Structure formats: C-alpha cells, structure tokens
Amino acid sequence: MKKIRLLIIEDNRLLRDGIVTLLKKHGEFEAISALEFHDDLTTKMQSFKPNVLLLDLGLRNQSSLRLVKETKIHHPNVYIIMMDLIPAQDEIFEFVRAGVSGFILKDATIGDFLKTIKTVYHGSKVLPSLLTASLFSQIIEHAINGGNEPFSKLMESVRMTRRERQVIMFISQGMTNKEIAQKLDLSTSTIKSHIHNILEKLAVHTRVQIAQYAHTSEHSQAKANTITE
Helix, strand or coil: CEEEEEEECCCHHHHHHHHHHHHHCCEEEEEEEEEEECCCCCHHHHCCCEEEEEEEECCCCCHHHHHHHHHHHCCCCCEEEEECCCCCCCHHHHHHHCCEEEECCCCHHHHHHHHHHHHHHHCCCCCCHHEEEHCCCHHHHHHCCCCCCCHHHHHHCCCCCCCHHHHHHHHHHEEEEEECCCCHHCCHHHHHHHHHHHHHHHHHCCHHHHHHHHCCCCCHHHHHHHHHC
C-alpha cells in the first residue's frame, strides 16, 4: 500500500514536535516534515511534494485561509486537513469552500487523529464530530457539492417562529429554562417544548449547538448588512 507524505504547519513548537514524534511511530507514513508559520511554504511544497497538508487553523501571524487558497491553486491535488480546538461553523464553511478536506480537533484521540489523515488521503471528507447529523453538516455538504447559494440564505431556510427565535436568543445568552420562562411569562414546560422543536428543526442535540446556531446566524446577518451598506 502506498504510504503518505505529510507536511505539518504549526507555530506551537511543542505541539509541532509532538505530532511529528507521534506520526513517525506509525508505518503508514513515508515521510513527515514540519514548518513554522514563517517558513517558506512554496519552496517546501515544491521540494517535499506532500500528499497531505496538516495546517493549524489559528496561526498567529498568518492567515490560514489564505494559505489554503494559495495551496489549492498551486497544488490542487494536495489534501488539506485543519487542526483546531473547536472551529466555528462559519469558519468550517469558509475552509471547506476553499478546498479543505478534513478537520482534526486538538483534543482528538490518537486513533481519531490517524484515522482522519488516512480517510482524507483516500479521498473522503471528514467534518468535526460535533457537526455530525446536524444542520451545519448539511450546509457543509452543500458547499462540498459546489452549491453557490450564500451561507446566510441557507441559514434563513430554517423556519423558526417568533417565539422560537426569542428562546434561541435567550439560550445564547446562557439563560436557564426557568429564567427564559420568567422572561417570556410562560411555563417551564412550554419553554421545554419550544426547545424540543428548535432541536428538531436544527437537527442538533444540545443547548450548546443551539447557541452556536445563534452565533452563526448573527455573524451571517452582520456580513450581509456590511455588504449592503
């Protein structure tokens, strides 16, 4: 079986060295190399010819998104995997549209880490597990398949009642069911019913994911307002 040539870009030296040490213990890799953010990526890509580029999403002094776009222009056959703690949904959308094939959370197990690299190398997409079966996974799937509809329009396609949007707003502010019920002058059971409906509409499972939806919707609307102003 052909082995994987892997290039890592990570500006945290301890993490970078740790990843290299970890991967060198596994026989699936033919060669492993690592760079800091300020190294010459273009020269390294040409000389090393990696199959997979493992890139830190949050580089301190450089735009990871710009690096992805440049890499896909000059090296379209290189698979790119982003590393981050918990990437925001709108970030994931932008990176997928730019050509990223997978995401690795920095708290992933070694098994998941290796599996993600091998899965992407064999041509499949890997999203963060927190997005599995969610509304956002459907949005990303739309991006993967080349959809051109704006992200904000996709978010707007989820129809919420006025009351449900109020509940979402209060959840995003960290309020409990009891606090929301008092705020809206409703019973706690009614609030629970609204939350159940919201979870079903978004195809998510937790209040945290509802709050993430609220954040993403607000961010998308802000972008739309900026464009129209």
